[in-house]
Amino acid sequence: MPVTPDELKAAICTAIQVTHVEVEDNSSGCGEKFSVLIISKDFEGKTTLARHKMVNEALKTQIAQIHAFTQKTLTPQQWEDSKGGANAA
Template sequence: MPVTQEELEAVIRAAIQVTYVNVEDNSGGCGEKYAVLIVSKDFEGKTTLARHRMVNEVLKTQIAQIHAFTQKTLTPQQWEDSQKASNATS
């Protein structure tokens, strides 16, 4: 059975204290390629590599079942800064 967006989001929410999470199925609905954006206080003080390792560990069962997985992990401050920058260029 393919991995669903809802499953990925539920597993992330159960393991990481998220401020915001967005899971996109980039495979056209077959559940083989996902991109996630996770905003969490849990990422504060951690390098990007440490954040990605944390997410990979949380989703190891699901990642093993899909073809491609990309992630962007931000602290709440980084998310706020990126939203301000995005709004400034709009």
Template sequence: MPVTAGEIEQAIREAIPITHVEVEDNSSGCGEKYAVLIVSKEFEGKTTLARHRMVNQLLKSQIAQIHAFTQKTLTPQQWEESQKGPKTAA
């Protein structure tokens, strides 16, 4: 039985406090390839590698059932900065 985006999102929400989460099925609906964006204060002070290891651990059972998994992990401040539009010269 394939893993669903909802199952991945629920596991994330239950494991860490989040500000924002997006789970995208990149496998045309078969549940074999997912990309996630997670925004959480839990990532503050951690390297990208430490953040990814944390997510890999909390989604260990789901990741074991899928073919491909990519993640982007941001702090709330990094998320806020990424949402600002490109600056244009006046």
């Protein structure tokens, strides 16, 4: 059975305290290629590598069934800063 965006989101929300999560199925519905955006205070003070390890650990069962997985992990402040920059452009 293919992985679903809802399954990924639920696993992320169970393992990490998130303020915002977006899961996009980039595989035309076959469940093999996903990208995620995760905003969490849990990422504060952590390197990008440490953040990605947290997410990979939370999704280890699902990632084993996925062909491609991309993640963007931001703190709430980084998310606000990035939205401000996009609005100013």
